[in-house]
Amino acid sequence: xxxxxxxxxxxxxxxxxxxxxxxxxxxxxxxxxxxxxxxxxxxxxxxxxxxxxxxxxxxxxxxxxxxxxxxxxxxxxxxxxxxxxxxxxxxxxxxxxxxxxxxxxxxxxxxxxxxxxxxxxxxxxxxxxxxxxxxxxxxxxxxxxxxxxxxxxxxxxxxxxxxxxxxxxxxxxxxxxxxxxxxxxxxxxxxxxxxxxxxxxxxxxxxxxxxxxxxxxxxxxxxx
Numbered sequence: 001x002x003x004x005x006x007x008x009x010x011x012x013x014x015x016x017x018x019x020x021x022x023x024x025x026x027x028x029x030x031x032x033x034x035x036x037x038x039x040x041x042x043x044x045x046x047x048x049x050x051x052x053x054x055x056x057x058x059x060x061x062x063x064x065x066x067x068x069x070x071x072x073x074x075x076x077x078x079x080x081x082x083x084x085x086x087x088x089x090x091x092x093x094x095x096x097x098x099x100x101x102x103x104x105x106x107x108x109x110x111x112x113x114x115x116x117x118x119x120x121x122x123x124x125x126x127x128x129x130x131x132x133x134x135x136x137x138x139x140x141x142x143x144x145x146x147x148x149x150x151x152x153x154x155x156x157x158x159x160x161x162x163x164x165x166x167x168x169x170x171x172x173x174x175x176x177x178x179x180x181x182x183x184x185x186x187x188x189x190x191x192x193x194x195x196x197x198x199x200x201x202x203x204x205x206x207x208x209x210x211x212x213x214x215x216x217x218x219x220x221x222x223x224x
Contacts, residue, residue: 004071004165011160012074016153019076019085019145024068028084032068032075033061035084040140045175046111046217049196049208056105063101067091067137072161076150085145088154089138090162095125110201115173118194119219128169128221134162136172139179152182159186163224170222180218188220 002010008023015021024032041052041060052060067073072090077083103109124133136158141150162170172188174180196215199208 002164007164008071008074008161011164012157015079016076017148018079019150020079021074021076021157023071024073024075024087028075029065029068031084032073032087032089033064035075035087035142036064036089036138036140037061039142040087040138043140043143044138045215046114046196049215050107050110050199052107053105056107059101059103059105059108064089064138066099066101067135072134072158072165074154074157074161076145076154078145084142086141086150086154087138088136088158089140090158091135091137092132092167093135094132095130106202110199114194114199115217118192118217119173121192122219124169124171124221128223130169132167133169133171134158134167136170151179155182155186159222159224167224170224172220174218174220175216177214180220183220183222186222188222190218190220192219193217 012021012023022028037057041047041057067089070090070092072092074088075084076086078085101112103112124130139151139154159170172183174183194217195211195213196217197206197209197211199206201207
């Protein structure tokens with residue numbers, strides 16, 4: 001029987017064109033956080049809409065660091081420079097275990113409340129009869145490496161890894177039309193949707209009520 005480390009090496013690690021894929025270990029965490037701050041935190045549609053203060057970014061760092069401890073995340077590294085070109089951050093929620101996050105910033109409170117409200121529409125554990133599932137949290141590509149198929153390749157490797165580890169279900173919340181398009185091709189099914197205009201602030205008002213119908217989060221699952 002293969003160990004989890006052997007499965008990770010088989011389904012994720014290795015060369016792909018000018019990039020090398022590598023599972024993220026503790027030594028890589030600082031570089032991964034730097035990559036997320038320079039790319040995902042600035043470009044992800046929901047975070048870009050609301051904006052992140054330094055406090056909110058630090059809180060998101062803490063969340064990302066905790067997810068990395070689940071040991072399902074990997075990076076694509078440009079071989080010539082050693083620069084992180086992309087990261088796929090994946091967690092493994094377990095039934096009966098809920099991680100607590102101390103959120104103080106207004107921005108992150110708004111993001112968490114919004115995403116939490118749509119994700120609660122479906123109880124994945126009971127609906128699909130699983131004790132754990134894979135949560136595909138962050139998919140991030142450095143600006144210098146976009147348009148080369150790297151995002152699709154990261155999804156393909158993530159799915160192969162999860163199948164190799166015998167996961168039965170994967171879930172992700174898609175806010176970008178680009179990643180929604182990829183997910184559709186990969187066979188993800190939409191289970192919940194909520195529009196950005198429904199984002200509520202701390203006063204109970206809706207600061208983005210003017211936004212159109214094409215700006216939304218789509219929670220989708222993939223049966224593995």
